[in-house]
Amino acid sequence: MLSTSRYFFTAVFFLLLCGACIAKPAPVVYYPAGATNGVPVMVWLHGYRSFPSVLSDKEYFQSVADRLQVAFIGIPGTTAMADGTLVWSEEPVADHHYIQDVLATLASKYKLDLKRTGLFGFSQGAMVAADIASCYPDSYQGALLLSPGGITGAKPAMKPTESHKQQVYFAVCGQQEDPGNVGLTRYYARHLRSLGATTTKKEYEGVKEHNRPPDFKERFPEWTAQILHLEARPR
Numbered sequence: 001m002l003s004t005s006r007y008f009f010t011a012v013f014f015l016l017l018c019g020a021c022i023a024k025p026a027p028v029v030y031y032p033a034g035a036t037n038g039v040p041v042m043v044w045l046h047g048y049r050s051f052p053s054v055l056s057d058k059e060y061f062q063s064v065a066d067r068l069q070v071a072f073i074g075i076p077g078t079t080a081m082a083d084g085t086l087v088w089s090e091e092p093v094a095d096h097h098y099i100q101d102v103l104a105t106l107a108s109k110y111k112l113d114l115k116r117t118g119l120f121g122f123s124q125g126a127m128v129a130a131d132i133a134s135c136y137p138d139s140y141q142g143a144l145l146l147s148p149g150g151i152t153g154a155k156p157a158m159k160p161t162e163s164h165k166q167q168v169y170f171a172v173c174g175q176q177e178d179p180g181n182v183g184l185t186r187y188y189a190r191h192l193r194s195l196g197a198t199t200t201k202k203e204y205e206g207v208k209e210h211n212r213p214p215d216f217k218e219r220f221p222e223w224t225a226q227i228l229h230l231e232a233r234p235r
Helices: 004-019 058-068 092-106 124-135 179-194 216-227
Strands: 028-030 039-045 071-075 112-122 142-146 168-174 198-204
Touching: 028 058, 039 092, 039 124, 058 071, 058 216, 071 092, 092 112, 092 124, 112 124, 112 216, 124 142, 124 168, 124 179, 142 216, 168 179, 168 216, 179 198
Parallel strands: 039 071, 039 112, 112 142, 142 168, 168 198
Antiparallel strands: 028 071
8 A cells, every 4th residue: 555655745746747837857868978889878867956967077978988888868757747856656667668659769969779778876866776676687688886875765676586696786975974864775775685686785884974985986986887897798
């Protein structure tokens, strides 16, 4: 049975979806220079009302895209709030199909290998990434979860499949962040392992800010390579 708060949020979401005629910003795309064939994709899922956040660092993400030959794509949330800020529905079916539709549209412009797609998200986006990657393991190779948090609660897959065994996840947070973020990071790490996915959890000692980890720029290429199995990519 849905809780009262869940009913409230779902009702608000559909009212916004149906009634708000606010144009969304275009996706943010960093496509690798010199790419001639379809490239793997890492999709950024932003935090609550914070698109595009981390992807604003244009020089960094373009350099990593060029080095790894991976496209980084930031997708605006499922719906726009009345003030134009963006959120995710936190319903895995809706968020997954929305993301797949956006990727399919972008694939008509860029050479993308959508069979090799990973997710990385922060806060609400991290929770959504964990839920949809686990619910649709044939569509996503895994995800990087940065301090997951949300409104309605986690909704990951409950039944393990053979495809889960091919996935790679990283779940990270500050050790002194809000207990909700720390608890959800630990929950996903345990649960994703129980599905059979290769899962690494790290809590950063002494870190209490709700933000990306202090070594994000150093570790992100490594995390991306492992999630997308880049070492196995044909040369």
